[in-house]
Amino acid sequence: MKHLLSINDLSKVDAISILDTAQELARVSDGPMKKLPTLRGRTIVNLFAEDSTRTRISFEAAAKRLSADVINFSSKGSSISKGESLKDTAQTLQAMGADAVIIRHSASGAAQRLADSKWMSGSVINAGDGTHEHPSQALLDAFTIRKHLSKGADDLTGLRVAIVGDVLHSRVARSNVLLLSKLGAQVVLVAPPTLLPVGVESWPCQISYDLDEVIANVDAIMMLRIQLERMSEMYFPNAREYSRYFGLNSDRIRAMKAGAIVMHPGPMNRGLEITADAADGARSVIVEQVANGVSIRMAILYLLLAGNQEFAETGVSS
Ligand code: NCD
Secondary structure, three states: OEOOOOHHHHHHHHHHOOOOOOHHHHHHOOOOOOOOOOOOEEEEEEEEOOOOOOOHHHHHHHHHOOOOOOEEEEOOOOOOOOOOHHHHHHHHHHHHHOOOOOOOOOOHHHHHHHOOOOOOOOOOEEEEEEOOOHHHHHHHHHHHHHHHHHHOOOOOOEEEEEEEEEEOOOOOHHHHHHHHHHHHOOEEOOHHHHHHOOHHHHOOOOOOOOHHHHHHHEEEEEOOOOOOOHHOOOOOOOOHHHHHOOOOOOOOHHHHOOOEEOOOOOOOOOOOOHHHHHHOOOOOHHHHHHHHHHHHHHHHHHHHHHHOOOOHHOOOOO
8 A cells, every 4th residue: 555545545454454553563662662763764744734733743753753754844825736736746745755745734635636646756644634534533543442442352343433523524524434334333423414514324324413312322432623714604503502412521421331432533622512521531532542643653654654574674563
Protein backbone atom coordinates (compact mmCIF):
# COMPACT_ATOMS: atom_id res chain seq x y z
CA MET A 1 0.00 0.00 0.00
CA LYS A 2 1.36 3.41 -0.94
CA HIS A 3 -1.21 5.93 0.34
CA LEU A 4 -3.76 6.09 3.14
CA LEU A 5 -6.62 8.21 1.83
CA SER A 6 -9.75 6.42 3.02
CA ILE A 7 -10.73 3.51 5.23
CA ASN A 8 -11.92 1.92 1.98
CA ASP A 9 -8.23 1.53 1.03
CA LEU A 10 -7.87 -1.03 3.83
CA SER A 11 -8.99 -4.65 4.00
CA LYS A 12 -9.90 -6.04 7.41
CA VAL A 13 -6.52 -7.78 7.50
CA ASP A 14 -4.71 -4.48 6.70
CA ALA A 15 -6.61 -2.70 9.46
CA ILE A 16 -5.81 -5.37 12.04
CA SER A 17 -2.18 -5.32 10.99
CA ILE A 18 -2.05 -1.53 11.65
CA LEU A 19 -3.62 -2.06 15.10
CA ASP A 20 -1.19 -4.89 15.92
CA THR A 21 1.81 -2.86 14.74
CA ALA A 22 0.67 0.11 16.84
CA GLN A 23 0.39 -2.17 19.87
CA GLU A 24 3.93 -3.42 19.31
CA LEU A 25 5.26 0.12 18.78
CA ALA A 26 3.48 1.36 21.93
CA ARG A 27 5.34 -1.32 23.85
CA VAL A 28 8.64 -0.07 22.40
CA SER A 29 7.76 3.57 23.18
CA ASP A 30 7.11 2.61 26.82
CA GLY A 31 10.60 1.16 27.09
CA PRO A 32 13.87 3.04 27.71
CA MET A 33 14.64 3.45 23.95
CA LYS A 34 11.82 5.70 22.79
CA LYS A 35 13.24 6.25 19.36
CA LEU A 36 13.56 3.73 16.54
CA PRO A 37 15.98 4.27 13.63
CA THR A 38 13.52 2.92 11.02
CA LEU A 39 12.86 6.10 9.02
CA ARG A 40 16.28 7.74 9.39
CA GLY A 41 17.01 9.90 6.33
CA ARG A 42 13.36 10.03 5.24
CA THR A 43 11.55 13.35 4.93
CA ILE A 44 7.95 13.69 6.04
CA VAL A 45 5.99 16.86 5.36
CA ASN A 46 3.10 17.90 7.58
CA LEU A 47 0.92 19.96 5.23
CA PHE A 48 -1.88 21.43 7.32
CA ALA A 49 -4.17 23.84 5.51
CA GLU A 50 -6.76 23.69 8.30
CA ASP A 51 -6.48 24.05 12.08
CA SER A 52 -5.36 21.07 14.08
CA THR A 53 -3.77 20.40 17.44
CA ARG A 54 -3.83 16.69 18.19
CA THR A 55 -3.51 15.30 14.68
CA ARG A 56 -0.64 17.55 13.63
CA ILE A 57 1.46 17.14 16.76
CA SER A 58 0.86 13.42 17.00
CA PHE A 59 1.93 12.84 13.38
CA GLU A 60 5.00 14.96 14.14
CA ALA A 61 5.77 13.01 17.33
CA ALA A 62 5.21 9.71 15.48
CA ALA A 63 7.57 10.67 12.62
CA LYS A 64 10.24 11.85 15.07
CA ARG A 65 10.04 8.67 17.15
CA LEU A 66 10.81 6.80 13.93
CA SER A 67 13.80 9.15 13.33
CA ALA A 68 12.39 10.82 10.19
CA ASP A 69 13.05 14.48 9.34
CA VAL A 70 9.84 16.47 9.68
CA ILE A 71 8.92 19.65 7.81
CA ASN A 72 5.86 21.53 9.04
CA PHE A 73 4.13 23.40 6.26
CA SER A 74 0.95 25.18 7.32
CA SER A 75 -0.53 26.73 4.22
CA LYS A 76 -3.66 28.19 5.69
CA GLY A 77 -5.52 30.03 2.97
CA SER A 78 -3.78 28.25 0.10
CA SER A 79 -5.97 26.29 -2.29
CA ILE A 80 -4.40 22.93 -2.88
CA SER A 81 -7.61 21.59 -4.38
CA LYS A 82 -7.61 24.10 -7.23
CA GLY A 83 -5.76 23.00 -10.41
CA GLU A 84 -2.52 24.94 -10.84
CA SER A 85 -1.98 25.62 -7.17
CA LEU A 86 -2.15 21.91 -6.45
CA LYS A 87 0.52 21.40 -9.06
CA ASP A 88 2.70 24.10 -7.49
CA THR A 89 2.31 22.63 -4.03
CA ALA A 90 3.03 19.11 -5.21
CA GLN A 91 6.12 20.25 -7.14
CA THR A 92 7.39 22.11 -4.10
CA LEU A 93 6.99 18.99 -1.96
CA GLN A 94 8.74 16.92 -4.62
CA ALA A 95 11.61 19.44 -4.70
CA MET A 96 11.96 19.07 -0.93
CA GLY A 97 12.36 15.34 -1.46
CA ALA A 98 9.26 14.46 0.55
CA ASP A 99 8.89 10.70 1.05
CA ALA A 100 5.45 11.24 2.56
CA VAL A 101 3.01 14.09 2.85
CA ILE A 102 0.45 14.23 5.62
CA ILE A 103 -2.30 16.51 4.42
CA ARG A 104 -5.23 18.18 6.17
CA HIS A 105 -7.46 20.36 4.04
CA SER A 106 -10.93 21.86 4.16
CA ALA A 107 -11.80 20.46 0.72
CA SER A 108 -13.17 16.91 0.62
CA GLY A 109 -11.02 14.95 -1.85
CA ALA A 110 -7.87 17.10 -1.45
CA ALA A 111 -5.72 14.15 -0.34
CA GLN A 112 -6.93 12.06 -3.27
CA ARG A 113 -6.05 14.85 -5.73
CA LEU A 114 -2.55 15.14 -4.32
CA ALA A 115 -2.09 11.35 -4.52
CA ASP A 116 -3.37 11.26 -8.10
CA SER A 117 -1.08 14.06 -9.27
CA LYS A 118 1.93 13.06 -11.36
CA TRP A 119 4.08 15.79 -9.85
CA MET A 120 4.84 14.11 -6.57
CA SER A 121 6.11 10.59 -6.05
CA GLY A 122 5.79 10.19 -2.27
CA SER A 123 3.08 8.63 -0.12
CA VAL A 124 0.03 10.68 0.80
CA ILE A 125 -1.71 10.31 4.16
CA ASN A 126 -5.12 11.90 4.63
CA ALA A 127 -5.22 13.70 8.00
CA GLY A 128 -8.77 14.97 7.43
CA ASP A 129 -10.29 16.24 4.17
CA GLY A 130 -13.32 18.48 4.60
CA THR A 131 -16.32 16.53 5.82
CA HIS A 132 -15.14 13.37 4.04
CA GLU A 133 -12.66 11.15 5.91
CA HIS A 134 -10.11 11.01 8.72
CA PRO A 135 -8.73 7.46 8.57
CA SER A 136 -5.96 7.77 11.20
CA GLN A 137 -8.53 9.02 13.74
CA ALA A 138 -10.77 6.01 13.09
CA LEU A 139 -7.78 3.69 13.46
CA LEU A 140 -6.80 5.21 16.82
CA ASP A 141 -10.42 4.97 17.96
CA ALA A 142 -10.61 1.30 16.95
CA PHE A 143 -7.29 0.71 18.72
CA THR A 144 -8.66 2.32 21.91
CA ILE A 145 -11.89 0.29 21.77
CA ARG A 146 -10.02 -2.95 21.11
CA LYS A 147 -7.62 -2.31 24.00
CA HIS A 148 -10.44 -1.81 26.50
CA LEU A 149 -13.18 -4.12 25.29
CA SER A 150 -12.12 -6.88 22.90
CA LYS A 151 -11.11 -9.42 25.58
CA GLY A 152 -8.09 -10.48 23.56
CA ALA A 153 -9.86 -10.82 20.18
CA ASP A 154 -8.07 -9.15 17.27
CA ASP A 155 -11.27 -7.57 15.93
CA LEU A 156 -14.37 -5.91 17.45
CA THR A 157 -16.97 -8.60 16.82
CA GLY A 158 -19.94 -8.39 19.19
CA LEU A 159 -19.25 -4.84 20.40
CA ARG A 160 -21.81 -2.06 20.04
CA VAL A 161 -20.64 1.50 19.48
CA ALA A 162 -22.79 4.66 19.41
CA ILE A 163 -21.52 7.71 17.52
CA VAL A 164 -23.47 10.74 18.68
CA GLY A 165 -23.99 14.27 17.39
CA ASP A 166 -22.89 16.28 14.37
CA VAL A 167 -22.50 13.42 11.90
CA LEU A 168 -23.29 15.77 9.01
CA HIS A 169 -20.00 17.68 9.29
CA SER A 170 -17.89 14.86 10.70
CA ARG A 171 -15.16 13.08 8.76
CA VAL A 172 -14.47 11.19 12.01
CA ALA A 173 -17.97 9.66 11.94
CA ARG A 174 -17.74 8.45 8.33
CA SER A 175 -14.28 6.88 8.78
CA ASN A 176 -15.36 5.27 12.05
CA VAL A 177 -18.56 3.76 10.64
CA LEU A 178 -16.56 2.24 7.78
CA LEU A 179 -13.77 0.91 9.99
CA LEU A 180 -15.70 -0.28 13.04
CA SER A 181 -18.21 -2.16 10.89
CA LYS A 182 -15.35 -3.70 8.89
CA LEU A 183 -13.90 -4.91 12.21
CA GLY A 184 -17.20 -6.56 13.18
CA ALA A 185 -18.70 -3.98 15.55
CA GLN A 186 -22.34 -2.87 15.36
CA VAL A 187 -22.47 0.89 14.99
CA VAL A 188 -25.45 3.13 15.72
CA LEU A 189 -25.48 6.81 14.77
CA VAL A 190 -27.50 9.02 17.11
CA ALA A 191 -28.36 12.54 15.95
CA PRO A 192 -31.21 14.87 15.15
CA PRO A 193 -32.32 14.35 11.53
CA THR A 194 -30.89 17.77 10.59
CA LEU A 195 -27.37 16.61 11.53
CA LEU A 196 -27.36 13.44 9.44
CA PRO A 197 -26.01 13.54 5.87
CA VAL A 198 -28.05 12.68 2.79
CA GLY A 199 -27.56 9.01 1.94
CA VAL A 200 -26.73 7.92 5.49
CA GLU A 201 -29.25 5.05 5.12
CA SER A 202 -26.74 3.27 2.89
CA TRP A 203 -23.93 3.41 5.49
CA PRO A 204 -23.18 0.12 7.27
CA CYS A 205 -24.83 1.16 10.56
CA GLN A 206 -28.13 1.78 12.34
CA ILE A 207 -29.67 5.19 12.92
CA SER A 208 -31.45 6.45 16.04
CA TYR A 209 -32.86 9.82 17.07
CA ASP A 210 -33.11 8.88 20.74
CA LEU A 211 -29.94 8.78 22.84
CA ASP A 212 -31.72 7.49 25.96
CA GLU A 213 -33.01 4.49 24.06
CA VAL A 214 -29.49 3.56 22.92
CA ILE A 215 -27.24 4.45 25.82
CA ALA A 216 -27.77 1.42 28.07
CA ASN A 217 -26.94 -1.01 25.27
CA VAL A 218 -23.57 0.19 24.01
CA ASP A 219 -20.01 -0.73 24.96
CA ALA A 220 -18.54 2.56 23.76
CA ILE A 221 -20.03 5.97 23.10
CA MET A 222 -18.23 8.40 20.84
CA MET A 223 -19.35 12.02 21.18
CA LEU A 224 -18.81 14.30 18.18
CA ARG A 225 -18.02 17.99 18.31
CA ILE A 226 -20.70 20.35 17.10
CA GLN A 227 -18.73 21.92 14.21
CA LEU A 228 -19.93 25.49 14.43
CA GLU A 229 -17.31 26.66 11.91
CA ARG A 230 -18.89 24.50 9.19
CA MET A 231 -22.46 25.59 9.97
CA SER A 232 -23.95 28.30 7.82
CA GLU A 233 -27.49 27.88 9.16
CA MET A 234 -29.21 26.67 12.33
CA TYR A 235 -29.34 22.92 12.68
CA PHE A 236 -30.94 22.82 16.15
CA PRO A 237 -33.09 25.28 18.14
CA ASN A 238 -30.48 26.26 20.73
CA ALA A 239 -27.55 24.88 22.72
CA ARG A 240 -29.62 23.99 25.79
CA GLU A 241 -32.08 22.01 23.76
CA TYR A 242 -29.26 20.18 21.98
CA SER A 243 -27.51 19.22 25.23
CA ARG A 244 -30.78 18.03 26.73
CA TYR A 245 -31.49 15.56 23.94
CA PHE A 246 -28.07 14.69 22.55
CA GLY A 247 -25.50 15.71 25.17
CA LEU A 248 -23.63 13.30 27.43
CA ASN A 249 -24.11 14.15 31.12
CA SER A 250 -23.81 12.36 34.47
CA ASP A 251 -27.36 10.92 34.34
CA ARG A 252 -26.66 9.29 30.99
CA ILE A 253 -23.24 8.11 32.20
CA ARG A 254 -25.01 6.29 35.06
CA ALA A 255 -27.31 4.57 32.57
CA MET A 256 -24.35 3.01 30.72
CA LYS A 257 -23.32 -0.65 30.99
CA ALA A 258 -20.60 -1.68 33.43
CA GLY A 259 -17.25 -1.27 31.69
CA ALA A 260 -18.59 0.91 28.86
CA ILE A 261 -16.25 3.71 27.77
CA VAL A 262 -16.69 7.37 26.76
CA MET A 263 -14.77 8.78 23.78
CA HIS A 264 -14.40 12.11 21.97
CA PRO A 265 -11.90 12.91 19.18
CA GLY A 266 -11.36 16.44 20.51
CA PRO A 267 -11.51 19.37 20.55
CA MET A 268 -14.50 19.27 22.92
CA ASN A 269 -17.20 21.87 23.38
CA ARG A 270 -17.52 21.25 27.12
CA GLY A 271 -21.06 22.02 28.20
CA LEU A 272 -22.51 21.45 24.72
CA GLU A 273 -22.08 17.87 23.50
CA ILE A 274 -20.47 16.68 26.74
CA THR A 275 -20.44 17.95 30.33
CA ALA A 276 -17.14 18.41 32.16
CA ASP A 277 -17.88 15.57 34.60
CA ALA A 278 -18.65 13.16 31.74
CA ALA A 279 -15.47 14.20 29.91
CA ASP A 280 -13.27 13.80 32.99
CA GLY A 281 -15.06 10.87 34.69
CA ALA A 282 -13.94 7.29 35.29
CA ARG A 283 -15.37 5.96 32.02
CA SER A 284 -13.59 8.57 29.89
CA VAL A 285 -10.69 7.42 27.68
CA ILE A 286 -10.44 10.78 25.90
CA VAL A 287 -6.88 11.61 27.02
CA GLU A 288 -5.78 8.06 26.25
CA GLN A 289 -7.12 8.44 22.69
CA VAL A 290 -4.50 11.16 22.15
CA ALA A 291 -1.66 8.93 23.36
CA ASN A 292 -2.92 6.05 21.22
CA GLY A 293 -2.92 8.44 18.26
CA VAL A 294 0.87 8.61 18.36
CA SER A 295 1.22 4.80 18.29
CA ILE A 296 -1.28 4.45 15.43
CA ARG A 297 0.43 7.16 13.38
CA MET A 298 3.81 5.52 13.97
CA ALA A 299 2.31 2.28 12.67
CA ILE A 300 0.88 3.99 9.58
CA LEU A 301 4.22 5.65 8.72
CA TYR A 302 6.09 2.44 9.48
CA LEU A 303 3.92 0.28 7.24
CA LEU A 304 3.72 2.79 4.36
CA LEU A 305 7.36 3.82 4.33
CA ALA A 306 9.38 0.97 5.77
CA GLY A 307 7.32 -2.00 4.59
CA ASN A 308 7.09 -5.36 6.24
CA GLN A 309 10.60 -6.53 5.48
CA GLU A 310 12.11 -4.01 7.89
CA PHE A 311 10.19 -5.39 10.85
CA ALA A 312 12.90 -7.92 11.46
CA GLU A 313 15.77 -5.44 11.04
CA THR A 314 14.48 -3.06 13.71
CA GLY A 315 13.54 -5.79 16.10
CA VAL A 316 9.83 -5.09 16.06
CA SER A 317 7.91 -8.26 15.32
CA SER A 318 4.71 -8.20 13.31
C1 NCD B 1 -11.48 16.00 14.47
C2 NCD B 1 -11.22 16.58 13.09
O1 NCD B 1 -10.46 17.52 12.93
O2 NCD B 1 -11.80 16.03 12.18
N1 NCD B 1 -10.50 16.28 15.40
C3 NCD B 1 -9.34 15.58 15.42
O3 NCD B 1 -8.76 15.27 14.40
N2 NCD B 1 -8.88 15.20 16.60
C4 NCD B 1 -12.84 16.26 14.94
C5 NCD B 1 -13.29 17.67 15.12
O4 NCD B 1 -12.68 18.62 14.67
O5 NCD B 1 -14.35 17.82 15.74
